[in-house]
Amino acid sequence: xxxxxxxxxxxxxxxxxxxxxxxxxxxxxxxxxxxxxxxxxxxxxxxxxxxxxxxxxxxxxxxxxxxxxxxxxxxxxxxxxxxxxxxxxxxxxxxxxxxxxxxxxxxxx
Numbered sequence: 803x804x805x806x807x808x809x810x811x812x813x814x815x816x817x818x819x820x821x822x823x824x825x826x827x828x829x830x831x832x833x834x835x836x837x838x839x840x841x842x843x844x845x846x847x848x849x850x851x852x853x854x855x856x857x858x859x860x861x862x863x864x865x866x867x868x869x870x871x872x873x874x875x876x877x878x879x880x881x882x883x884x885x886x887x888x889x890x891x892x893x894x895x896x897x898x899x900x901x902x903x904x905x906x907x908x909x910x911x
Contacts, residue, residue, distance in 0.1 A: 804828075804901025806844050808837075810911040816840040820847060820880065820902060828897045829871060829880035837911065844907060846879050847871060851902035857895050859888075867891040871898065 808818045815833035818840055822828050829847065834840040850856040850873055858870045866884035869891055873879050882898075885891040 804897075804905040806847075806905050806907045808840055808844075808907065808909045808911050816911055818844055820898065820905060822897050822901050827883065828894055828901065829882060831880050832878065841907075843879055846873050847898075847902050848905070850874065850879065851898050854895075854899075857898075859891065859895075869895055 804820060804822050806818045806820050808816055810816055811833050813833070815835055816837055816839075817833045818831045819827045820829040831840070831843050831847075834843060850871060856872050856874070858872055860868055860870065862868060862884055866886070867888050867890075868884050869882045870878045871880045882891070882894050885894060
């Protein structure tokens, strides 16, 4: 089972990582000024992860595929790591879809 890990950044803001059942980070959030904003971001991931249209598939300057998960208003909620292939990226998207809806929240802030 996946989990959201909340942590505090060096600048004092909060952010989260969504981890798959094997502990691998599959989505990283932006930094939030407040804990409430961070928790709202987690709820947005849970809600939007089921809609494939909310995933934006992208290519980095070096050619590595990655994706962002966007809210219905177009705002980026989270970003993936860089992948070695499009197939690996699609597996990452599938993992977010599988793990996000029921993931526990662990506050390590």
